[in-house]
Amino acid sequence: MSNAKTFDQLGFTKTAPDELDRDGNINPFKMIGKDWMLVTAGNESGWNTMTASWGFMGVMWGKNVAVAAIRPQRYTKEFVDKAEYFTLSFFPEEYRSALAFCGKYSGRDRDKAAETGLVPLFAENTTAFEQAETVIVCRKLYAQDMKPECFTDVSCDGQWYPNKDYHTVYVAEILAVYRKKH
Numbered sequence: 001m002s003n004a005k006t007f008d009q010l011g012f013t014k015t016a017p018d019e020l021d022r023d024g025n026i027n028p029f030k031m032i033g034k035d036w037m038l039v040t041a042g043n044e045s046g047w048n049t050m051t052a053s054w055g056f057m058g059v060m061w062g063k064n065v066a067v068a069a070i071r072p073q074r075y076t077k078e079f080v081d082k083a084e085y086f087t088l089s090f091f092p093e094e095y096r097s098a099l100a101f102c103g104k105y106s107g108r109d110r111d112k113a114a115e116t117g118l119v120p121l122f123a124e125n126t127t128a129f130e131q132a133e134t135v136i137v138c139r140k141l142y143a144q145d146m147k148p149e150c151f152t153d154v155s156c157d158g159q160w161y162p163n164k165d166y167h168t169v170y171v172a173e174i175l176a177v178y179r180k181k182h
């Protein structure tokens with residue numbers, strides 16, 4: 001028998017994507033850029049996660065979407081590429097060091113769950129974390145590798161891609177938002 005817990009058992013409430021901002025204080029610049037998130041894909045048979053502080057939330061093709069940007073060398077990219085779904089998990093400040101770990105080491109070399117204490121939560125055909133405060137379940141719609149010739153400001157290319165490891169940009173529909181009651 002599996003000990004796996006469900007979103008419901010862990011105190012999460014499922015909300016419609018457009019209610020993400022139920023308290024009127026969602027600020028994606030802070031949420032993604034300053035607080036960071038874990039991008040996770042896979043399932044019980046294999047998953048990986050990495051810290052990300054680049055990404056967006058908005059509207060595209062008539063859908064609520066989230067965008068993640070993943071460099072080619074990330075192990076997580078293999079899981080995101082294989083899967084139809086991925087999650088974005090957001091945590092209370094006390095997990096900052098766990099997120100720093102997941103952003104420093106690769107799942108190829110280290111067991112991120114064992115070393116951080118983060119517990120994977122397998123649900124909705126994908127993987128998130130028990131300790132998250134907010135989980136956004138995403139379904140991939142579009143993936144494109146950034147190209148140097150597409151920069152209209154070439155200084156971004158020079159500054160961020162000295163190794164030519166251009167991000168792949170994933171635009172994904174936000175299917176559900178799970179938030180812990182507080």
Ligand SMILES: Cc1cc2nc3c(=O)[nH]c(=O)nc-3n(C[C@H](O)[C@H](O)[C@H](O)COP(=O)(O)O)c2cc1C
Binds near residue numbers: 050071073105107108
């Ligand atoms: C604060 C922070 C933000 C990061 N943001 C991104 C990002 O948006 N995209 C990306 O490809 N890597 C980002 N990284 C780097 C990856 O998290 C890091 O390379 C990680 O070790 C990859 O793990 P993996 O190989 O197990 O996928 C970030 C790292 C940190 C610490």
